[in-house]
Structures are given as structure tokens and as C-alpha cells.
Amino acid sequence: MARVSTPAAALDVLRLTFGYDSFRGTQEQVISHVVDGGDALVLMPTGGGKSLCYQIPAMIRPGVGVVISPLIALMHDQVTALDRLGVRAGFLNSSISPDERRATEQAAVAGELDLLYLAPERLGTEWTQEFLDRLEVSLFAIDEAHCVSQWGHDFRPDYLRLSILHDRWPTVPRIALTATATPATGREIVERLGLQNARTFVASFDRPNIQYRIEPKQQPLAQLLKLIRTEHAGDAGIVYCLSRKSVEKTAEALSREGITALPYHAGLPSAVRSAHQTRFLREDGVVMVATIAFGMGIDKPDVRFVAHLDLPKSIEGYYQETGRAGRDGLPATAWMAYGLADVVQQRQMIEGSEGDAQHKRLLGQHLDAMLGLCETLRCRRQLILGHFGEASEPCGNCDTCLNPPEAWDGTVPAQKLLSTIVRLKRERNQQYGAGHLIDILLGRRTERVERWGHDGLSTFGIGTDLTELQWRATVRQLLANGVLAVSGDGHGTLNLTEASWPVLRGDQQVQLRTETLVRTQRSGRRTATRPDGVPRTRSLAADMLAAGDREVFELLRAWRADTARTASVPAYVVFPDATLTGIAQARPSTLEELMAVNGVGLKKLEQYGDDVLTIVAAASERPPEDDTDPSPV
Numbered sequence: 001m002a003r004v005s006t007p008a009a010a011l012d013v014l015r016l017t018f019g020y021d022s023f024r025g026t027q028e029q030v031i032s033h034v035v036d037g038g039d040a041l042v043l044m045p046t047g048g049g050k051s052l053c054y055q056i057p058a059m060i061r062p063g064v065g066v067v068i069s070p071l072i073a074l075m076h077d078q079v080t081a082l083d084r085l086g087v088r089a090g091f092l093n094s095s096i097s098p099d100e101r102r103a104t105e106q107a108a109v110a111g112e113l114d115l116l117y118l119a120p121e122r123l124g125t126e127w128t129q130e131f132l133d134r135l136e137v138s139l140f141a142i143d144e145a146h147c148v149s150q151w152g153h154d155f156r157p158d159y160l161r162l163s164i165l166h167d168r169w170p171t172v173p174r175i176a177l178t179a180t181a182t183p184a185t186g187r188e189i190v191e192r193l194g195l196q197n198a199r200t201f202v203a204s205f206d207r208p209n210i211q212y213r214i215e216p217k218q219q220p221l222a223q224l225l226k227l228i229r230t231e232h233a234g235d236a237g238i239v240y241c242l243s244r245k246s247v248e249k250t251a252e253a254l255s256r257e258g259i260t261a262l263p264y265h266a267g268l269p270s271a272v273r274s275a276h277q278t279r280f281l282r283e284d285g286v287v288m289v290a291t292i293a294f295g296m297g298i299d300k301p302d303v304r305f306v307a308h309l310d311l312p313k314s315i316e317g318y319y320q321e322t323g324r325a326g327r328d329g330l331p332a333t334a335w336m337a338y339g340l341a342d343v344v345q346q347r348q349m350i351e352g353s354e355g356d357a358q359h360k361r362l363l364g365q366h367l368d369a370m371l372g373l374c375e376t377l378r379c380r381r382q383l384i385l386g387h388f389g390e391a392s393e394p395c396g397n398c399d400t401c402l403n404p405p406e407a408w409d410g411t412v413p414a415q416k417l418l419s420t421i422v423r424l425k426r427e428r429n430q431q432y433g434a435g436h437l438i439d440i441l442l443g444r445r446t447e448r449v450e451r452w453g454h455d456g457l458s459t460f461g462i463g464t465d466l467t468e469l470q471w472r473a474t475v476r477q478l479l480a481n482g483v484l485a486v487s488g489d490g491h492g493t494l495n496l497t498e499a500s501w502p503v504l505r506g507d508q509q510v511q512l513r514t515e516t517l518v519r520t521q522r523s524g525r526r527t528a529t530r531p532d533g534v535p536r537t538r539s540l541a542a543d544m545l546a547a548g549d550r551e552v553f554e555l556l557r558a559w560r561a562d563t564a565r566t567a568s569v570p571a572y573v574v575f576p577d578a579t580l581t582g583i584a585q586a587r588p589s590t591l592e593e594l595m596a597v598n599g600v601g602l603k604k605l606e607q608y609g610d611d612v613l614t615i616v617a618a619a620s621e622r623p624p625e626d627d628t629d630p631s632p633v
């Protein structure tokens with residue numbers, strides 16, 4: 001049988017079905033390799049375009065591509081999105097009725113599906129295995145493959161079963177994909193999934209459109225509000241908090257301020273969780289306040305910011321969470337507020353945790369790397385990419401690049417603090433947390449200071465050259481770089497470490513990062529902020545357009561909201577923002593012109609083409625909008 005060459009066939013599918021002009025990064029190589037029957041391990045950042053790497057081969061190869069995905073709650077949306085593109089897809093998981101299940105199974109057996117999404121636990125049953133035996137399977141795609149790693153941050157026991165794919169169906173090509181790939185995780189995936197013969201494709205992990213910013217935590221809620229109001233009004237975003245309680249408090253506080261904010265954590269009833277997730281996906285401009293239980297596989301392309309109000313436990317987790325911003329390639333912000341209490345809390349949690357010494361050491365290493373990122377004087381992106389083994393230049397789009405922090409010699413303050421700890425321990429056998437030590441250094445006669453006679457210490461009042469804020473920043477940085485330790489007793493007691501002594505003796509200098517309130521306020525310049533500094537009140541995509549195009553965009557957006565609501569699908573399934581902006585700029589007047597816009601494929605052309613052309617034509621006939629900007633709010 002004559003076959004069209006892989007690259008040509010793949011490009012046809014890319015253009016006609018998905019409506020994109022060209023492949024990104026390693027996509028084309030991966031697709032060729034898998035179409036030709038090879039196994040692949042694909043490491044690509046969130047938003048890099050992993051889905052096409054298995055969807056296109058599944059459409060080209062005979063049979064049905066079976067996609068193993070842990071994201072049961074999202075399978076429905078994934079399949080709907082494919083359906084809108086004219087791709088024949090179905091899913092099997094615990095959420096569907098027996099009738100739906102049978103219909104999907106029959107369609108798969110009859111060869112009527114290109115893609116079948118399957119929850120990993122299903123593979124454990126003999127029944128499913130026999131069902132798969134009856135199919136012509138074109139490939140197995142293992143999405144979120146890092147879930148197989150026991151040392152990683154998302155371990156799913158069901159994923160260990162996936163070794164069966166190779167054992168039982170050795171001739172079916174397998175493609176494992178993940179966005180979390182330190183070299184160690186990569187090796188573990190290969191090992192556990194038996195991918196020794198797979199070719200590994202590593203894309204750059206850089207997400208240049210995301211601006212990385214980490215600022216000292218002072219009044220976290222006020223800082224967050226400022227971020228939303230001045231840079232992300234009306235945008236969809238995710239706010240991550242560590243505890244369920246802070247999730248609820250933050251969501252309430254934002255709602256009181258008139259922001260559409262919804263809570264999400266594992267303690268909420270599952271109906272509430274899924275209702276909130278659906279609103280986040282379907283409505284424009286919803287802010288989800290969540291624990292890390294939320295987000296994996298959320299492929300909403302127009303999340304404009306991800307904010308962390310608490311310190312993540314590892315760079316891997318942080319990068320994956322922040323990677324949920326800006327998948328559409330438009331500017332987005334990854335912002336975090338972090339302070340002394342975060343460091344104390346996390347160090348303490350590790351100290352007090354159950355696990356064995358090796359496990360604690362591992363957690364400690366993850367945290368150290370994360371703290372290193374927070375306290376760095378270098379480009380944040382360079383440091384993150386370096387963590388994933390990728391060399392790069394300073395990026396120009398992170399806070400340290402935009403507003404280089406200064407270093408100052410903190411040796412003397414460090415010595416004052418450390419010697420206070422030494423004296424308390426040596427002379428009185430007492431130990432205290434940061435707050436009390438700072439009171440002593442600042443010479444404050446608090447009730448506790450007087451009760452314990454700490455105003456008699458020789459270090460009492462010797463630290464008045466620094467403010468309380470500066471002291472807290474100093475303690476935080478000493479904890480971050482291991483010159484201080486916190487015990488696991490739950491009281492935040494500060495202790496010396498091996499690294500304290502060289503500092504006390506003056507053999508080792510301590511470099512600290514300057515941070516001032518002023519700096520915090522000045523930071524935050526970004527390409528998408530309006531040059532006149534007027535706070536944005538429209539969505540970012542609209543903001544990037546010229547006034548006339550913006551009007552077309554807003555009309556298209558309103559049409560999209562209606563269409564999505566009627567069809568009960570997320571707005572971006574109709575068209576993502578990036579495509580609507582493209583249409584607003586191109587102002588197509590024929591279907592051919594519309595098809596040339598990135599993101600418009602045949603099926604959507606057929607479904608929406610006439611509507612879109614009518615809107616564009618009507619908008620273009622109106623008198624142009626007054627180009628002056630509305631007054632600042």
C-alpha cells in the first residue's frame with residue numbers, strides 16, 4: 001500500500017484539523033518517530049504542545065491510540081475539544097454510565113475512534129486487558145509520565161501497573177510524556193516503564209512569555225490584590241495556598257473585593273470541586289484559589305497569572321504550577337510572596353516529619369533548591385533552567401533581571417544574631433524563635449524579655465541599625481542558606497549549624513540580598529503593562545490590540561461566550577484568545593482568509609466560519625471607536 005510520507009501527512013493533519021501552520025520545537029521529530037513505530041520519551045514544558053505529539057500519530061497510524069491519563073475529571077473536556085476539531089475520540093473512566101461505556105467500547109472495537117482516553121486503574125483489570133486485546137491499538141500514550149516516579153512529587157501507585165503495556169503488547173509503540181523532568185525523574189520513567197529502547201526528545205524548558213517574580217511577604221493579601229488590580233484585572237488566574245484554611249480565607253477576601261474567586265481543595269465535597277473547576281474552565285476571568293490538589297492537566301490556555309502565597313516544596317512543583325500560566329504563548333505572570341514564616345514552617349515540617357533520614361534529606365534538598373531560587377541574586381529563569389540541566393543567558397523577563405537586587409555584607413548582623421543564640425544556650429540553656437531574638441537585638445523590653453531578664457544580655461539592643469523587617473529578612477536568608485536551622489519541636493526554635501561557626505569566627509562572609517518596600521513597589525514592569533502606567537481594566541489579549549481591532553475582539557469574545565455556553569464547553573474550545581486576536585487583526589472577509597489565521601482548522605471553519613465573518617464585517621462597518629483611553633480607575 002502506498003503511503004504518504006510521514007512529514008507530509010502530519011503537516012496536513014496539523015493544518016487542516018488543528019489549523020496551525022507549523023510544528024513547534026521537537027513536535028515534528030517526535031511525531032515522525034512514533035508514526036514509524038518507535039517508542040518515545042518526550043520531555044516538554046507545560047504548554048509546550050505535548051498533546052499533538054501523540055494525537056497526530058494516533059490519527060495517522062491505523063487503529064486507535066490509547067491515552068493513559070490520571071486526569072479523570074478532565075477527560076470529558078479533552079474529548080469535547082477533540083470532537084470540536086473533528087477528531088473521533090472517547091474516554092473510559094469511573095464517571096460514565098454503563099450505557100456510555102458500552103457505546104464507547106463498541107466504537108473502539110469497530111475502529112471508529114482515533115483516540116481513547118483511559119484511566120490508569122482500569123488497566124489493572126483482566127477485563128480491560130482483554131478488551132484492549134480486541135482493539136487494533138495504534139499506540140499507547142502515557143501522559144504525566146512522572147507520576148510513575150516514587151521520589152517525584154506526584155506519585156500515583158496505579159502508574160506502576162503501566163509496565164504491563166510493554167509486557168503484554170510489545171509491538172505497540174509507546175510514547176511517555178511529562179513536563180517534570182530532572183535527569184533523575186527521566187531515568188526512573190525509563191526504568192519503570194521499560195522504555196530502554198525509546199528515543200528521548202527534550203524540548204527547551206524555557207517559557208519565555210512567563211514573567212517570574214518573587215517578592216518578600218509583608219501583607220500577602222494586599223500584595224496579591226495589587227497584582228490582580230494593576231496587572232490582571234479581569235484575567236483568569238490561579239492562587240496557590242498551602243492549607244485548606246488559607247484557601248478559603250483568601251477566596252473569601254478576594255470575593256469581598258469584587259473579584260470572581262473560587263476555592264478548591266481536597267476537603268471540599270467533590271460536587272463543589274468539580275463545579276468550581278468547570279466554572280474556572282468555562283467562564284472568562286475566574287480566579288481559582290487552591291491547594292496544589294488543583295491544576296494537573298488543566299490545559300486552559302489563557303490563565304494569565306499564577307500566584308503563590310506560600311512557598312512550594314520544590315522547584316519541580318513550582319515550575320509545574322507556574323507553567324499553567326500562559327500556555328497560549330501570550331504574556332503571563334508567575335508571582336510569589338515569600339517570607340520568614342514560610343522558611344520556618346517548611347524546615348520545621350521536614351524536621352518533624354515521620355519518614356526516615358534519607359527521605360528527610362531528600363525533602364531538605366528539594367527545599368534548599370527552592371530557597372536558593374527565592375534568595376538568588378541571579379536571573380531566576382537561568383537558575384530554574386539550570387536546575388533542569390539547561391544552560392541559558394539572563395532572560396530579561398524576571399524580577400532580578402528587570403530590577404537587579406543588590407547584595408550587602410550581612411556578616412556583622414549575622415554574628416550578632418548567632419552570638420545571641422550562643423549566649424542564651426550557653427549561659428542559660430534557653431532556646432527561642434526568631435521573634436524573640438529580634439526583640440532582644442532591637443532592645444525591646446517586651447513582657448517576655450523582662451520576665452526572663454534578657455535585657456541583661458550583652459547583645460541586648462545591639463541591632464538597632466537594622467529595622468525589624470531587615471532583621472526578619474536576615475533570619476530568613478540565614479535559614480535559607482543553612483547558617484541557621486530550625487528545630488522540629490513546633491516552636492520555631494532557632495539553632496546553630498556547622499555553617500554557623502565559620503561566620504561567628506569571621507572566617508566566612510555572609511552575602512545577603514537587599515530588599516526594601518520601595519523595590520517591591522517598583523518591580524512588576526512587564527511587557528504587557530500599558531506604557532502609560534494606567535492600570536488595565538480589560539483582558540490582556542484585548543489590551544495588546546490596537547483600538548479598532550480591540551473592538552472586533554470584544555465582539556468576537558461575546559459571541560464566543562454565547563456559543564460556549566450554548567454548547568456547554570469551555571470558551572477556549574470554541575477558539576482560544578490567541579486565535580480571536582489573530583482574527584481581530586486579520587479582519588478576514590472570506591473563508592479562505594479566515595482559514596489562514598492560526599488556530600482555525602477545517603471543522604471550525606465549517607462550524608463557525610459564517611458567524612465569525614458576519615461579526616467581523618459588521619464591526620468593520622461601524623465608525624471607528626474613539627481612540628482615547630478611558631480614565632484610570
Ligand code: ADP
Pocket residue numbers: 020021022023024027044045046047048049050051052299301327328576
Ligand atoms: P502541553 O500538554 O504540553 O502542556 P498542549 O498540548 O496543551 O501543551 O499545547 C499548549 C497549547 O499550544 C495548546 O493551546 C495547543 O493547541 C497549542 N499548540 C500546540 N502545538 C502548536 C503548534 N504547532 N502551533 C500552534 N499552537 C500549538
Ligand code: ZN
Pocket residue numbers: 379380381382394395396397398399400401402
Ligand atoms: Zn531573568
